[in-house]
Amino acid sequence: MTIASMYAEFGIREARGISPTYERLSLAVSGDEEILALLDTVPAAKRQPNLLLGVVRFLGGPVDDPAAFHDFTVANWPAIEAGLRTRITQTNEAGRCALLLPVLASLPQPLALLEVGTAAGLGLHPDRYCYRYGGHLLGSSGPVLDCALTGAAPPTRLPEVAWRAGLDLNPLDITNPADLAWLEALIWPEHSYRRDRLRAAAVIAAAHPPMLIRGDLTEELLPLAAQAPAGATLVVFHSSVLYQVPEAHRAAFVDLVRELPGHWIAVEAPDVLTYEGLPPPPDQALHNVLALDGTPLAWTRAHGQAMAWFA
Structure with missing residues (x-):
């Protein structure tokens, strides 16, 4: 191209x-x-x-x-x-948690969350946000994440999180004004609601700072995962991250994450992680694929605003 x-x-x-x-x-x-x-x-x-x-x-x-x-x-x-x-694009969009929630809520609780490409760690707080799927509202505090969900019933509970950690080549400090300014610069001009959401999520992350590790996704994944507490379901997840990783390195990461106990949630473009037998996307806009343990489940939009379940 x-x-x-x-x-x-x-x-x-x-x-x-x-x-x-x-x-x-x-x-x-x-x-x-x-x-x-x-x-x-x-x-x-x-x-x-x-x-x-x-x-x-x-x-x-x-x-x-x-x-x-x-x-x-x-x-x-x-x-x-x-x-x-x-710099790299580190669109730390809390709205993507609305894409993860149906899967997270279905897994054995409590969860040990490990986010790859975590930026400032805003995606590590799915239990601290509110969600609105059409007329269904879930949660009682934090920013409201709106998602147009089709093809499946909305989740009925928030996840229980026992441990959370993030891995990034350049983790950001949400309390650093320059890092917050960079995250705001990545939000598209008309999206004032996303800027408001970012600031609200930043308050939560600053009050409950997760463990953020600087490192390569293949070199640090296993040592970090080993720190997850026994008795919690390990969930490694990432969203719109692997397109920035060279193909051979991406394949090495996939091999590693498949070896781990627990589960793997990916939200990536279909040309970044490929799947056989995908149905056509809902329209001509760019969609990512939500997958659990390598099985595709839904088409999703980039900022978490919509999800079309097909599994």
């Missing part, structure tokens, strides 16, 4: 109907030869739209007008390039 087609696909399949600002901007970048040439100077993994747009916003650049975005990006390319090379 060319850089231009990557930005065009992002605009059409990911941003359309969700962020008019990012749809307009990514389509403009797909035809902007000067910005495309600049992006061609950084490693392929650092060219992705969410990363570029997040870095520009983090630096205070404009995203409402493609011409102003072009001028800012060209004029400030050294700082933007440095941000691209040193």
